[in-house]
Amino acid sequence: MRSLYPTLGLLLLALTGIAQAEPANWLARMAEAVRMQNYQGVIVYARDGRMESMRIVHSYRDGEEQERIQALSGDVREIHRNNEQVTCILPKDRAVKVDRQVMRGLLPALSKATVEEISENYELQELGTDKLLGRSCRAVVMKPRDDYRYGYQMWIDTETYIPLKIELVDANGNTLEQLMFTEISFPKVIHDREFKPSVDAKDYVWIRQRVPTAASTVEAQGWTPGQLPPGFRMVAHEQQMMPDTETPVEHLVFTDGLATVSAFVSADGTSGKFKGLSRRGAVTAFGRSVDDFHVTVVGEVPQATVELIANRLRYQPALMTGPSP
Amino acid sequence: MSNHEITPLDETLSSFLDGELGWQETEALLGRMRADPALQAALDRHHRCRAILRDEWYPQLDDGFAHRVLSAIDQEDRAATTKLAVLPARKRPSLTRTVMGLAMAASVAAVTVLVSQALIPAGGQEYLANRLADARSALRLDNSQHWEDLSPDAAAELNNYLISHHNSAIDHGLNGTMGMMRVASEERSTIDWAGR
Numbered sequence: 001m002r003s004l005y006p007t008l009g010l011l012l013l014a015l016t017g018i019a020q021a022e023p024a025n026w027l028a029r030m031a032e033a034v035r036m037q038n039y040q041g042v043i044v045y046a047r048d049g050r051m052e053s054m055r056i057v058h059s060y061r062d063g064e065e066q067e068r069i070q071a072l073s074g075d076v077r078e079i080h081r082n083n084e085q086v087t088c089i090l091p092k093d094r095a096v097k098v099d100r101q102v103m104r105g106l107l108p109a110l111s112k113a114t115v116e117e118i119s120e121n122y123e124l125q126e127l128g129t130d131k132l133l134g135r136s137c138r139a140v141v142m143k144p145r146d147d148y149r150y151g152y153q154m155w156i157d158t159e160t161y162i163p164l165k166i167e168l169v170d171a172n173g174n175t176l177e178q179l180m181f182t183e184i185s186f187p188k189v190i191h192d193r194e195f196k197p198s199v200d201a202k203d204y205v206w207i208r209q210r211v212p213t214a215a216s217t218v219e220a221q222g223w224t225p226g227q228l229p230p231g232f233r234m235v236a237h238e239q240q241m242m243p244d245t246e247t248p249v250e251h252l253v254f255t256d257g258l259a260t261v262s263a264f265v266s267a268d269g270t271s272g273k274f275k276g277l278s279r280r281g282a283v284t285a286f287g288r289s290v291d292d293f294h295v296t297v298v299g300e301v302p303q304a305t306v307e308l309i310a311n312r313l314r315y316q317p318a319l320m321t322g323p324s325p
Numbered sequence: 326m327s328n329h330e331i332t333p334l335d336e337t338l339s340s341f342l343d344g345e346l347g348w349q350e351t352e353a354l355l356g357r358m359r360a361d362p363a364l365q366a367a368l369d370r371h372h373r374c375r376a377i378l379r380d381e382w383y384p385q386l387d388d389g390f391a392h393r394v395l396s397a398i399d400q401e402d403r404a405a406t407t408k409l410a411v412l413p414a415r416k417r418p419s420l421t422r423t424v425m426g427l428a429m430a431a432s433v434a435a436v437t438v439l440v441s442q443a444l445i446p447a448g449g450q451e452y453l454a455n456r457l458a459d460a461r462s463a464l465r466l467d468n469s470q471h472w473e474d475l476s477p478d479a480a481a482e483l484n485n486y487l488i489s490h491h492n493s494a495i496d497h498g499l500n501g502t503m504g505m506m507r508v509a510s511e512e513r514s515t516i517d518w519a520g521r
Contacts, residue, residue, distance in 0.1 A: 242489065253490075262486070262489070264489070273481075274482050274483050278475060296483070296486050298483070298490050299490070
């Protein structure tokens, strides 16, 4: 009888692995589909009691992605994305803003490595099939393993693997944000005319964001993140110019594979108008002063996470760097 | 052999430091402490003994633990007065956890002096800095302010950071899901880069 226990233990472990593997497979296939499928439709985005509807067109042809998002409620605005840049057209401001961008798209795109990383911080579960827009969907839940992140629920179309609905929920199961297709189609071909802007913006003010400068080394810049919340790692550190600042702002980016958090450090006096805690939908922000600097942390994470990252961010200029603990 | 007998006051102070005093007892103790320097000194001694036993005592610290607790509570009281005053006493939230959070923060705040004065070995600074950060987090009340209630300058600053966050974070994690929607859903103009 004793010899059965290790076997049962291994079986349980294997079953747990299988249980995690199935939803992980769905996520990985979804990640590929959102890049490589043609689709168009209307999306409703809801948060804080507000709802916005937007039309989306996405095409993939010869390795090139192209996407157009057009607001259908509120002020007219459009976002155009391709492999190289993101262009925001704002007729109300008579302005066009152009950013350097690696194409990622509106809908989630995840690498295999990212899916594995997600499994460490979230419990992946399948909740069975459901129907949305008359289409069969598989419901997949990403339940956080601690209080430092929110949970996600996705309804993935079983035929195309495009997510038809995504919800971001807090620890109490309250929906913080929701993104849902209210109509969708999958044309074999999407013509270029579908990506033509609805307004003629040639007389608008064109604003190109300055390309960020990568910080040479973290130590050289002096700002270190300290011990991060479990599962989070730093993935980018650069300097950027922000509006109304004359000196660059340090920008550190952290992720757990699903959620992302940014920490901005500026010289106090040039910014620092925001202090304390604030929230909008799923985005939480926390600002505080540290000596002659101001730290602002924003991310789609709970309050505890932004506060912890902000409070542990430290300035350690190279001259004062001592031996690692 | 010690002939010190544990008095009811010892037990009260010990319970206070353990965070086990009820709300009313805590309020009563704090009220007495404000008027009784001897009681403050007694709390200082209790705190010092515990710290020494946990090997967390630094001689460079003064004995102002009780004073720091009272000062920190006064600061929180000023912020929370309006909220608490409208609630009947029996419905007020227990202050025990808040007080202990403050007590812990007051204790760790003293460590900040050591960190800044580099009176501890470099190897221990990160540990203590993390403890200080955790103490600050423990102090937090749910006082988050909605974005739209911020001053225009603060909201504009935060919006700019949010756009930058989404532009960078979209390369990592799942942020592409909601990121552009958050930016695109802004009805107010978030563009303030004229001339840049």
